[in-house]
Amino acid sequence: MVTARVHDYGLELTQNSKVGWAFSLSRSESCVNATEICKRLCYGNGVRYQSAAQRHKRLRNYRTSEFLLRKGGPKLLAQNLVALVDQARPVDWLAAQISGEATNLPYTLRIHDVGDYFSCDYARAWLIAIRQRPQCKFWFYTRSFLEPKLLSVLSEHASESNCQGFLSIDNDNFEQGLLAFSSYPGVWKLALMQPEEEKLPVNLLPAVRDVVSPGEIINFPYHRAGKHVQPLKVEPLTNCPQITTTAYPLQTNRSEPKPCQSCSLCLPG
């Protein structure tokens, strides 16, 4: 069990070989609407996410977020999140601003590589940060759509031109996810966690087809350690090419774009 030391506070980003810069929280505290299937299949269970240092960092991020919200509400947490977002700037950011040219690498941040939005105030803090950094492209996947007030704040995130939000659906929550999707037309996209075809509920794909158009849903066949289940090849699903093709290999070199930055299907704009 990982515990945070008293006065051990701080917010930290992680660098991930698929998405690039990301912010993570401990799952047990923040994944308020985790489903049974996502707890079982979450890639946060993978070896590289389970080192004591990684788990400690996520717990410290969570505890610090809670601490800042208690002391100064969403505005104080947002000040600290903005400072983090600035750390994700590409190294040639300043030169690019002066010369008017584009940076070599895109300026992106995935909110919650691991973890999820756990309260309205926490979500409001990110909304302030997203609005204060329009040049950064944000994206996130969430299962925190069961509570209407939290969904409403998150829909504001997903409505910002520099932020793309995905409602993460699976066998256990797809009906609520599709309802949330339909309640905010044109705001959300969907991310499907796909198990083996025979384990998919028979009514899932028909329900998706009723309300979702091509381009609005990315399919993530369950994968671990380079292996994945057979991807569904049906409309309106688009399979994540990083999982199902060799076009976007994981990238550990910090001066090269990461797969999601190159693919950009999930990024805003």
Ligand code: SF4
């Ligand atoms: S679809 Fe593209 S951007 Fe989205 S997770 Fe897969 S590789 Fe990344």
